[in-house]
Amino acid sequence: MTNSSGSRYAYRMYNVKPSAIRELMKVTRQPDVISFAGGWPAPELFPAKEMEKVCQKVLKEDGAYALQYGASEGYQPLREFIAGRMSDKGIDITADNIFITSGSQQGLEYSAKLLVNEGDVVICESPTYVGAIGAFNPYLPKYVEVPMDEKGMIMEELEKALIENPKAKFIYTIPDFQNPTGVTMSGERRKKLVELAGKYGILVIEDSPYGDVRFEGEKLPPIKYYDKEGIVVYLGTFSKTFCPGLRVGWVAAEPDIIRKYVLIKQGADLQVNSLAQREVVTFAKMYDFDGHVNKIIDSYKSRRDAMLDAMEKEFPTNIKFTHPKGGLFTWVELPKHIKAMDVFEKAIEAKVAFVPGDSFFPNGGDKNHFRLNYATMNEEKIIEGITRLGKVLKTL
Amino acid sequence: MTNSSGSRYAYRMYNVKPSAIRELMKVTRQPDVISFAGGWPAPELFPAKEMEKVCQKVLKEDGAYALQYGASEGYQPLREFIAGRMSDKGIDITADNIFITSGSQQGLEYSAKLLVNEGDVVICESPTYVGAIGAFNPYLPKYVEVPMDEKGMIMEELEKALIENPKAKFIYTIPDFQNPTGVTMSGERRKKLVELAGKYGILVIEDSPYGDVRFEGEKLPPIKYYDKEGIVVYLGTFSKTFCPGLRVGWVAAEPDIIRKYVLIKQGADLQVNSLAQREVVTFAKMYDFDGHVNKIIDSYKSRRDAMLDAMEKEFPTNIKFTHPKGGLFTWVELPKHIKAMDVFEKAIEAKVAFVPGDSFFPNGGDKNHFRLNYATMNEEKIIEGITRLGKVLKTL
Numbered sequence: 001m002t003n004s005s006g007s008r009y010a011y012r013m014y015n016v017k018p019s020a021i022r023e024l025m026k027v028t029r030q031p032d033v034i035s036f037a038g039g040w041p042a043p044e045l046f047p048a049k050e051m052e053k054v055c056q057k058v059l060k061e062d063g064a065y066a067l068q069y070g071a072s073e074g075y076q077p078l079r080e081f082i083a084g085r086m087s088d089k090g091i092d093i094t095a096d097n098i099f100i101t102s103g104s105q106q107g108l109e110y111s112a113k114l115l116v117n118e119g120d121v122v123i124c125e126s127p128t129y130v131g132a133i134g135a136f137n138p139y140l141p142k143y144v145e146v147p148m149d150e151k152g153m154i155m156e157e158l159e160k161a162l163i164e165n166p167k168a169k170f171i172y173t174i175p176d177f178q179n180p181t182g183v184t185m186s187g188e189r190r191k192k193l194v195e196l197a198g199k200y201g202i203l204v205i206e207d208s209p210y211g212d213v214r215f216e217g218e219k220l221p222p223i224k225y226y227d228k229e230g231i232v233v234y235l236g237t238f239s240k241t242f243c244p245g246l247r248v249g250w251v252a253a254e255p256d257i258i259r260k261y262v263l264i265k266q267g268a269d270l271q272v273n274s275l276a277q278r279e280v281v282t283f284a285k286m287y288d289f290d291g292h293v294n295k296i297i298d299s300y301k302s303r304r305d306a307m308l309d310a311m312e313k314e315f316p317t318n319i320k321f322t323h324p325k326g327g328l329f330t331w332v333e334l335p336k337h338i339k340a341m342d343v344f345e346k347a348i349e350a351k352v353a354f355v356p357g358d359s360f361f362p363n364g365g366d367k368n369h370f371r372l373n374y375a376t377m378n379e380e381k382i383i384e385g386i387t388r389l390g391k392v393l394k395t396l
Numbered sequence: 397m398t399n400s401s402g403s404r405y406a407y408r409m410y411n412v413k414p415s416a417i418r419e420l421m422k423v424t425r426q427p428d429v430i431s432f433a434g435g436w437p438a439p440e441l442f443p444a445k446e447m448e449k450v451c452q453k454v455l456k457e458d459g460a461y462a463l464q465y466g467a468s469e470g471y472q473p474l475r476e477f478i479a480g481r482m483s484d485k486g487i488d489i490t491a492d493n494i495f496i497t498s499g500s501q502q503g504l505e506y507s508a509k510l511l512v513n514e515g516d517v518v519i520c521e522s523p524t525y526v527g528a529i530g531a532f533n534p535y536l537p538k539y540v541e542v543p544m545d546e547k548g549m550i551m552e553e554l555e556k557a558l559i560e561n562p563k564a565k566f567i568y569t570i571p572d573f574q575n576p577t578g579v580t581m582s583g584e585r586r587k588k589l590v591e592l593a594g595k596y597g598i599l600v601i602e603d604s605p606y607g608d609v610r611f612e613g614e615k616l617p618p619i620k621y622y623d624k625e626g627i628v629v630y631l632g633t634f635s636k637t638f639c640p641g642l643r644v645g646w647v648a649a650e651p652d653i654i655r656k657y658v659l660i661k662q663g664a665d666l667q668v669n670s671l672a673q674r675e676v677v678t679f680a681k682m683y684d685f686d687g688h689v690n691k692i693i694d695s696y697k698s699r700r701d702a703m704l705d706a707m708e709k710e711f712p713t714n715i716k717f718t719h720p721k722g723g724l725f726t727w728v729e730l731p732k733h734i735k736a737m738d739v740f741e742k743a744i745e746a747k748v749a750f751v752p753g754d755s756f757f758p759n760g761g762d763k764n765h766f767r768l769n770y771a772t773m774n775e776e777k778i779i780e781g782i783t784r785l786g787k788v789l790k791t792l
Binding site: 008009010011012013016017018038040041043044046048049051052055056059060063064065066067068069070101102103105106109113114115116117120131134135137138139203239243244245246247260263264266267268269270271272273274275276 | 404405406407408409412413414434436437439440442444445447448451452455456459460461462463464465466497498499501502505509510511512513516527530531533534535599635639640641642643656659660662663664665666667668669670671672
């Protein structure tokens with residue numbers, strides 16, 4: 001049935017397509033498939049036992065509030081906890097700069113809702129997070145992709161894009177262990193990016209879900225650290241350092257921008273789960289939050305090592321891949337004559353899965369990359385999966 | 397700072413205003429104010445003690461999944477539980493018809509995102525839920541308001557609106573104990589509404605947050621019960637029958653429509669809190685869900701009685717108000733010469749709060765109504781608050 005206008009759905013829905021990754025998940029959830037596809041953290045690292053005690057404490061001491069409606073900006077002690085952690089990184093910030101979201105995916109979607117008119121330009125890395133493309137797409141932006149090298153977005157290319165697109169709405173970047181490439185933006189470029197954003201009068205959306213999951217090397221300050229004009233909007237989340245199922249993330253920005261996000265939330269879904277917000281703070285009070293993150297880091301580091309070692313051994317030498325210093329992903333580059341989709345089809349037959357690279361390019365057209373997640377599977381499965389994948393690659 | 401286009405924010409933000417109710421909340425949260433303003437359920441009815449056991453069970457038996465990412469459509473046993481409860485109302489429905497949302501507010505927002513192009517007509521009751529207006533506004537609809545009487549939306553007026561607006565996108569209705577009026581749509585009109593929607597080829601969004609909170613009188617089937625063509629989208633929630641802080645609601649619709657909602661969720665916030673979804677199902681397994689709802693009904697019924705009795709005694713006789721058979725609200729009509737905002741200002745001085753009626757009319761212009769919530773305060777406070785309010789009204 002359609003009404004007399006001929007189309008039941010809003011035309012933005014033409015730009016809302018199934019998430020490639022989420023659809024793939026359905027295939028890869030068979031128990032005998034070794035999946036390097038999803039961005040799911042390792043479940044054995046969730047503090048389920050501790051969370052029993054956390055929930056009990058929250059409900060016993062604060063049950064009536066934990067189950068009730070709460071403020072759209074978020075639970076005040078959680079805002080303070082996050083502001084404290086960000087201050088520790090040298091950022092000048094208070095609870096008033098923090099807005100709690102249902103994961104940083106919601107931060108992405110609200111950012112587009114706040115900023116993007118149909119046809120507005122969004123400048124992003126090439127490639128970029130497929131979920132950001134999915135969050136932005138309903139607001140019908142145009143994407144201008146900026147090439148990257150091993151130090152992240154290339155600043156000369158960014159400036160060219162800014163000059164060519166004077167009305168661009170924001171620069172979207174994932175500076176730490178980028179999804180999908182695993183590449184980290186250098187400190188120098190972070191500073192330069194803020195300078196360029198200031199010069200060309202454009203907001204920066206800094207998406208840092210993996211920033212705290214660094215295995216080695218010098219800790220770099222967030223892009224927000226260099227921001228003196230209030231032009232960087234930082235998106236954070238507890239999904240990779242704690243528990244994604246709780247859906248707790250945040251936006252850190254100037255209070256006048258935060259107020260706009262709050263208005264969006266009042267209309268969209270009122271607030272984040274009151275109990276979940278208290279669970280995060282109470283876990284941090286009862287246990288050692290950084291100690292928990294360090295456990296995740298240790299585990300993912302071993303898994304990264306296992307995967308990269310296995311790739312060195314099992315992959316043909318004409319296959320290149322990145323060496324991430326943190327996060328969840330490595331990015332594989334195939335020789336021009338091998339197509340990622342052909343590898344994918346044969347890999348699925350061999351019961352190993354990953355995400356072909358094309359969907360990470362908002363304007364499409366890539367055929368020769370794929371993304372591997374080393375965080376979800378244990379070392380044994382990683383070695384077995386990479387061995388299977390190596391065999392597939394050798395046949396092509 | 398604005399970029400060179402002159403405006404930092406998307407133009408939809410001109411239509412995103414502070415929620416009157418949420419802003420009022422700030423005043424009314426002072427402990428000595430008796431507030432009949434918010435739509436907040438009575439917190440002493442939350443099963444906090446039981447929830448301790450529920451959380452423990454979920455985390456012990458299913459911790460790795462309860463803290464992990466999950467399916468965008470929702471946790472399968474919760475979808476089945478909801479489908480079962482709706483089937484008990486005579487609706488032909490399975491889990492495939494159910495999509496889990498972060499409260500029914502999110503169902504409203506997604507419905508607009510799915511259906512509304514700028515300038516599209518939304519047909520609604522006059523007055524209607526202020527939060528629905530807030531959810532729809534960013535998508536820049538036009539509102540056509542249909543007058544109500546004591547049996548709900550007047551069908552002749554609805555048909556007139558449908559004829560005058562052949563491209564209208566959907567009819568939005570709250571048939572049960574409507575917010576703000578407390579009015580319930582008659583069974584005959586529910587059937588007629590579905591007939592008219594079918595005849596004019598338009599979807600119906602049936603919003604029923606209070607449907608299960610009936611104090612007395614015959615239970616009426618949801619509008620969805622009469623729907624044989626799959627044109628009714630039903631929005632439900634556990635916020636009024638269980639715990640709003642968990643943010644768990646649902647959409648019930650045809651599977652092809654459900655798939656579109658799922659696509660929106662994949663881009664917007666991935667999924668609802670995995671732990672919260674399990675908490676609802678596990679509570680229902682461990683305890684008597686309907687028994688819990690009956691406790692809420694008993695409590696709210698006493699409070700409604702206390703409020704209506706006090707209003708009969710304390711209000712001047714030229715003040716009219718509705719006699720709701722369920723839900724949380726009564727709707728007060730003032731004589732033309734008394735303005736709700738004047739009453740509000742004097743009431744705040746007398747430390748009693750409510751929501752002036754104007755914001756419930758999407759096209760504005762009302763001066764002579766206000767909404768009272770009888771569910772949050774206990775009988776003693778209700779009587780004291782209504783007495784204060786009666787004094788204010790007598791001075792005007």
